[in-house]
Amino acid sequence: MESSDAAPRRGRPGYDQSSMLEVIVEVFTDHGYDASSLGMIANRLGLSKSAVYHHFASKAEMLEIALERALGALERVFDEAEAEAQAGSAPGGAVGQIREIVRAAVLVACAQQPYLILLLRLHGNSEVELRALERRRALTARLRAIFERARSEGALRDDLDPGLAARFTFGLVNSLVEWYRPDGPETPEALADAVLAYVRSGLRVNEVADFR
Amino acid sequence: MESSDAAPRRGRPGYDQSSMLEVIVEVFTDHGYDASSLGMIANRLGLSKSAVYHHFASKAEMLEIALERALGALERVFDEAEAEAQAGSAPGGAVGQIREIVRAAVLVACAQQPYLILLLRLHGNSEVELRALERRRALTARLRAIFERARSEGALRDDLDPGLAARFTFGLVNSLVEWYRPDGPETPEALADAVLAYVRSGLRVNEVADFR
Incomplete structure (x- = not known):
């Protein structure tokens, strides 16, 4: 302003x-x-x-450090989830892993809100911006790979493409930064529960009936 | 560029x-x-x-006409869904209405993509922008009211707040404009199906079991 x-x-x-x-x-x-x-x-x-x-050496350096706060935190979410899966300490298979990632990503979105807003609104007109957009795409690819594993475990609906599911999940989580307020009624943990409730059974393979 | x-x-x-x-x-x-x-x-x-x-009389007028394309189209989605509900020709109650709105909103997001991107990236530094943001809030309030009716009909999960559900739904649909390509592999209709599959049963009241 x-x-x-x-x-x-x-x-x-x-x-x-x-x-x-x-x-x-x-x-x-x-x-x-x-x-x-x-x-x-x-x-x-x-x-x-x-x-x-x-x-700061330049405006580009300011941007790079700011974007690192959002991207670094999201990359650590995946690193930890993948380390747990490799160590065999992640219950619930790939779908359980997706749940853990969604929960942790919601917490990152709330904690790093201003930096994530910045990331999401980049126009891609500079080298720093293009590298950040490449890291965003890599995160989506990692999530897609886990959705593909969920499908191969028989735990993902047949009519849901893993690539679309990964994009929808990031779209949903990222949208929180548009309206989340640290002094608002919902804690980050409650928001994570609500996001999981919203997509909870939509990902499951076993449905008892259509809901129309 | x-x-x-x-x-x-x-x-x-x-x-x-x-x-x-x-x-x-x-x-x-x-x-x-x-x-x-x-x-x-x-x-x-x-x-x-x-x-x-x-x-165009001014830059502000260009913005206003461009935003009208996105906002007017989304408002018509709600007008039509509400007219159908009042005429008693909407099967499936409030949840069926939500499905129709999600489907139509995905088609609007694809058809009006550049105008919706513009709307979603406004900084709110002018009167035209503030009026557009007010219309966005009014759309969210209309969707919230339908989620509240779904709850009163017993068709919405107890652990999902109708206001959050409305925001998540718009967040998910709006996120499509970030990556949708008119020449890409998915038609708008297929994307609408995929979005509905993603949230399909997550909104339902009856769950047979947790999926962890």
């Missing part, structure tokens, strides 16, 4: 890189990455441009 | 307002609405600024 650009946060205690990043991501999200200038960022922080450059 | 800004489409036959709008929405989506200037738009169209002004 223009009004907050005109009201820099002077007199705040010194920023560390992490708290600067929060403010920078607000600017990126309000105006889009392309339209955000270093002047706008310095102004919103109440700092000189050279003070900002003390912490 | 910068490269296409530098390559205006000269020598094209005369534009009507609708074909101009397609190109304008590409500019808005590539750069964000805030960062898109009339100069960029005229350049991408290969027209003078005054020729663009012959068709």
